[in-house]
Amino acid sequence: MEEKILRIFAKHKNTHVSGEDISRELGVSRTSIWKHIEALRGVGYEIEATPHLGYKLMARPDRLIPEELKEGLKTKFLGKKILCYKSLDSTNDTAYNLAENGEREGTVVIAERQRKGKGRQGRHWASPPGGIYLSCILRPDIEPKEVAKITLVAAVAVAASVRKVAGVPAMIKWPNDILIKQKKACGILTEMKAEQDRVEFLIVGIGVNVDTPAGSLPKGATSLAKESGASPSKVALAKKILENLEHYIGIFRKEGFSKVRDEWHHYSATIGHHVKINCHDGKIEGQALDVDNDGALVVRLDTGFQRRILSGDVVIAH
Amino acid sequence: MEEKILRIFAKHKNTHVSGEDISRELGVSRTSIWKHIEALRGVGYEIEATPHLGYKLMARPDRLIPEELKEGLKTKFLGKKILCYKSLDSTNDTAYNLAENGEREGTVVIAERQRKGKGRQGRHWASPPGGIYLSCILRPDIEPKEVAKITLVAAVAVAASVRKVAGVPAMIKWPNDILIKQKKACGILTEMKAEQDRVEFLIVGIGVNVDTPAGSLPKGATSLAKESGASPSKVALAKKILENLEHYIGIFRKEGFSKVRDEWHHYSATIGHHVKINCHDGKIEGQALDVDNDGALVVRLDTGFQRRILSGDVVIAH
Numbered sequence: 097m098e099e100k101i102l103r104i105f106a107k108h109k110n111t112h113v114s115g116e117d118i119s120r121e122l123g124v125s126r127t128s129i130w131k132h133i134e135a136l137r138g139v140g141y142e143i144e145a146t147p148h149l150g151y152k153l154m155a156r157p158d159r160l161i162p163e164e165l166k167e168g169l170k171t172k173f174l175g176k177k178i179l180c181y182k183s184l185d186s187t188n189d190t191a192y193n194l195a196e197n198g199e200r201e202g203t204v205v206i207a208e209r210q211r212k213g214k215g216r217q218g219r220h221w222a223s224p225p226g227g228i229y230l231s232c233i234l235r236p237d238i239e240p241k242e243v244a245k246i247t248l249v250a251a252v253a254v255a256a257s258v259r260k261v262a263g264v265p266a267m268i269k270w271p272n273d274i275l276i277k278q279k280k281a282c283g284i285l286t287e288m289k290a291e292q293d294r295v296e297f298l299i300v301g302i303g304v305n306v307d308t309p310a311g312s313l314p315k316g317a318t319s320l321a322k323e324s325g326a327s328p329s330k331v332a333l334a335k336k337i338l339e340n341l342e343h344y345i346g347i348f349r350k351e352g353f354s355k356v357r358d359e360w361h362h363y364s365a366t367i368g369h370h371v372k373i374n375c376h377d378g379k380i381e382g383q384a385l386d387v388d389n390d391g392a393l394v395v396r397l398d399t400g401f402q403r404r405i406l407s408g409d410v411v412i413a414h
Numbered sequence: 415m416e417e418k419i420l421r422i423f424a425k426h427k428n429t430h431v432s433g434e435d436i437s438r439e440l441g442v443s444r445t446s447i448w449k450h451i452e453a454l455r456g457v458g459y460e461i462e463a464t465p466h467l468g469y470k471l472m473a474r475p476d477r478l479i480p481e482e483l484k485e486g487l488k489t490k491f492l493g494k495k496i497l498c499y500k501s502l503d504s505t506n507d508t509a510y511n512l513a514e515n516g517e518r519e520g521t522v523v524i525a526e527r528q529r530k531g532k533g534r535q536g537r538h539w540a541s542p543p544g545g546i547y548l549s550c551i552l553r554p555d556i557e558p559k560e561v562a563k564i565t566l567v568a569a570v571a572v573a574a575s576v577r578k579v580a581g582v583p584a585m586i587k588w589p590n591d592i593l594i595k596q597k598k599a600c601g602i603l604t605e606m607k608a609e610q611d612r613v614e615f616l617i618v619g620i621g622v623n624v625d626t627p628a629g630s631l632p633k634g635a636t637s638l639a640k641e642s643g644a645s646p647s648k649v650a651l652a653k654k655i656l657e658n659l660e661h662y663i664g665i666f667r668k669e670g671f672s673k674v675r676d677e678w679h680h681y682s683a684t685i686g687h688h689v690k691i692n693c694h695d696g697k698i699e700g701q702a703l704d705v706d707n708d709g710a711l712v713v714r715l716d717t718g719f720q721r722r723i724l725s726g727d728v729v730i731a732h
Contacts, residue, residue: 217612239694239725240558244610271610286610291603292562292589293725294535376557407557407611 097132105153114150160206164331173202174342181207186214188301191231195297201235226308228334231301240290244391245353247272247286250300253340255363261336262320262328267365270393275365279318281305306330370413415450417481423471432468478524482649491520492660499525504532506619509549513615519553544626546652549619558608562709563671565590565604568618571658572600573681579654580638580646585683588711593683597636599623624648688731
């Protein structure tokens with residue numbers, strides 16, 4: 097019902113609309129309309145009520161709630177169902193549980209903060225209010241070894257979205273971070289349930305520091321607000337991320353990873369730089385040359401040999 | 415308490431032991447001992463009670479219950495905790511849920527039947543009474559692409575166990591079936607929760623048709639009882655599988671897959687044969703040459719080209 101009322105406000109931009117008109121259009125009592133107006137005010141909508149004139153929407157909240165996220169979202173399957181939370185332990189865990197219970201591809205879980213936000217390799221991801229924490233359920237027909245590419249595809253989608261909405265020079269650090277001026281502003285955590293040769297489902301989790309207070313961010317991290325000097329809309333950015341993610345996943349599925357890889361290169365903060373990498377089997381150093389068609393980082397070691405790295409923590413030398 | 419009483423019976427093999435003696439040794443009343451004796455009878459122990467002489471254990475049941483499975487189990491970590499069920503939807507699903515909630519490596523889930531037994535690729539695995547359905551929680555420090563090798567390692571463990579306990583010529587059909595005279599007698603389903611480059615946990619599920627009634631098996635399947643003309647002990651086989659699985663996983667971890675691969679070749683029903691394979695991207699035919707160090711099947715196509723197959727359904731020509 098709240099969504100229907102907002103749609104009526106959208107039709108009456110900058111003017112008042114009477115409670116009686118709303119009540120007639122939606123076929124419910126004026127008392128009921130008043131209760132829904134109160135509910136909208138409760139989540140942050142500024143709605144003026146003037147005697148004889150009626151209600152007028154003065155301001156929409158920048159909150160990750162269904163009414164805002166669904167408004168004008170240009171996707172075909174991603175985010176057609178969005179579950180929004182003020183606070184969750186981990187959006188990835190909630191999405192994973194849903195997927196295990198058969199939730200369909202495209203469903204998105206969003207939280208305004210996480211109590212136990214997760215990073216790669218079992219690490220913590222600081223998730224205070226002011227960020228976007230969203231997880232998407234995907235059911236691609238791929239093998240587990242291809243999942244690394246989905247993370248790179250998601251990184252392209254996030255970098256492009258951040259550039260567009262916040263106007264900052266977002267770069268991708270292989271494999272899963274988005275940097276602004278060498279500081280971490282977003283991260284991606286892809287988790288799967290799989291058999292040895294078949295992915296059952298994927299959870300692509302994306303965390304973005306939007307206007308996160310500086311004091312609540314770990315060392316080496318930054319926020320879009322700090323880097324842009326403005327306060328980017330969380331709602332606009334979350335929607336753009338979903339739209340871009342669907343777009344690039346579509347390219348990946350139809351045309352293969354190589355088509356997305358070009359764009360990845362365009363945003364890469366890693367290629368061409370001297371890197372130190374902590375791998376499973378020790379530390380290596382060398383020049384990051386490329387990402388290959390498996391999503392592996394190709395490094396020319398200081399010894400002259402080339403190596404393909406599928407997993408590791410990278411430090412970029414500048 | 416039942417386990418303690420069985421241990422006392424084990425010390426008094428083929429003789430009677432009085433209720434008073436048991437009661438004194440365990441420090442509980444004779445009425446309580448009588449109740450536990452009744453409980454043991456309830457799960458299939460034949461216990462004779464003779465006035466003035468006491469109790470005598472006449473026969474142990476061949477049932478997948480903790481008292482039987484833990485007795486003399488020679489493992490260090492696998493099956494130190496065993497959860498036994500008369501019936502479950504799927505031992506893999508139960509083990510998966512436990513692992514998600516932090517259950518440690520080595521815990522085993524066993525059922526005497528499954529209501530929704532799972533095979534590869536979302537298929538059904540017929541799981542009537544008379545079989546062994548067990549799932550092991552493993553937490554190896556490996557990447558998802560290495561999981562295929564764990565299935566092959568498990569296949570070696572199962573084939574060796576079946577040969578030892580049932581005395582039948584068990585062979586391994588790549589990737590995950592155990593055949594006897596070209597009919598399926600056991601299957602392995604490995605599932606994982608993973609990040610793109612790190613396995614969080616693995617569930618290795620093993621189904622064995624032991625003395626499954628012929629009428630309840632699908633076409634192309636057989637049971638160990640049918641092939642051996644005897645009734646192999648489910649308890650002895652389940653224990654041997656756990657022991658061998660721990661053994662071969664140990665070799666895999668310490669010395670690498672190549673050490674287990676030799677044994678795999680020894681049992682292989684695939685290598686050297688002409689095979690038809692349904693893969694992701696179509697059907698191929700050729701000569702199965704080898705399994706490589708990634709666990710992939712190497713096939714020389716009829717066109718002369720070689721191909722590495724990581725995933726597919728194999729039909730062996732004879």
